[in-house]
Amino acid sequence: MNKIVYFFTALLLTGSLIAQAQQSKPILRVGLIADIQYADVASRGTRYYRNSLKKLRDCVEDLNKQKVQFSLNLGDIIDRNPKDLDSVLSILKGLKKPIYTTTGNHDYHGITDNQFLYKKLDMPAEYYSFKQKDWLFIMLNTNEVASYANVAGTWKEKELTTMVDSIKLAKGVNAEEYNGGISSRQLNWLDGLLAKAQSQHQKVLIFSHHPLDFSRGFTALNSQEILHVIAKYNCIKALFAGHHHSGDFGYHSSIPCITLEGMVETSDQNAYGFLEIYADRFEVKGVGRTKSYKFPIE
Template sequence: MARSKKQSRSAPAAPGAGGGPVRVGLVADAHYADKADRKDRCYRWSLPKVQQAVEHFSRTGVDFVVEVGDLIDSGASIDEETGLARRINKELRVFKGDRHYVLGNHCVSLLTKNEFLRACDGGDPYYAFDHKGVCFIILDACYRPDEQPYGRNNFDWREACIPRAECEWLSGALDRTRSKAIVFIHQRVDVGDDYGLANGQVVRDILERSGKVSAVIQGHYHPGDYRKIGPIHYITLSAMVTGPGLDSNAYAILEVRPDGSADLAGFGRQKSYTLE
């Protein structure tokens, strides 16, 4: 998490629980880079698109913002990618509240996780926190199936997993919370194809067994998608980078209540969903 000093991996419940639903501003797959469009990926447009989303979040009031991964696209060098991350993050920093960064494969293809998170003043790669009686969990699936962390172009984007240690931490975090939980992750937990985790079934079992997770918010698959498996809703957000102009923007505001029910209001190309 940005803004506070150091986020512990299991923060205590925020004071003042109650009141209205938690409102979360969501941005996924901005892929910002200072380079020409490639097919429908319009990299430079992500700067004004993030500005528009942040302005909307600030004007209507959200409790915090979650950036769901692939904030940047690839550059020619470590320095260039660090510059891209700082540049796009300058727009996110306009939001005067907490910001949470989910690692995406493009964030940590050349850069290491620490390098990317430092450039965005982000926190740990994965952690949990409570807000107004809801538990929020940020996961990091940027690992090869042999559990080596992504970085320095050492991986194939079609191979991602959550290592055993992080799975154990996830079970523990869900055991400890007494709240309903929302999970954020870049890669998909709900499919077994190129976009899904190598150990998606293991992770789904952990989430379902807890009985506490109402929704998983994902990115990575640019068209976006929705699936329900067992009691859990899996929303794949549409990529912000797709298409030129602000008319093709895509971002969302999630409203979650302590009973786990939620509404996702989509803007631009992002669809809206009601999660019972």
């Protein structure tokens, strides 16, 4: 009898240890990068443009060492000159795993053909999504409708005017030339994508350059419309953004909104992170100025 009790006790302990080991190993480990904002120009204020290249090299080396499955770049890889793109992209090519990018407002400086930019950044489309395990990653383009994004003379110009007028009427503070929004077409695409994800019981993470909430003055031009669509679905587990270099955090309803710190800031402190997704939680592990967070998956 004692042998039988011992056997089942050992079996239960083994099962418990296996379960603990599975919970301690992430399902996905993802690199997070925002606002490299490299430029071959002198530093200004807290922005050390040239220093971004060394920071990025260190970041790429660490992402490879930590064996991320892929990385996410949330925009503004350069500050002002398209000629600087190659300097940054040559370093990013050192990543052993794929990197998925969305644009930032600074990336459009000097660009007259948006498709050239998307192709240069190896983006499959202006905005897109992809699946990993049972997670859906949505890469919004909050620069689609913006004064700097070559919308003059297109159907998007009218949508931009409507967004700006709406903000001014509401006495909002984000009608700035460095902010952009998403078009009605992208909004409908997002709505349909989320409806499908929810019906298929997928978990969703949304990434954009401009924050959708908090970061006062830096949010997307039509962030309230976007949040209205997001509020319809409980499959969304977090919103990630860049643009506001000091970083920010808050909850929209129960959804964590994480604004990542910008790499370009300070002379020597780096800023990037790792997103680790487990069966029961996900964590952001920040490096340098990037803050760390932990959230249960409900």
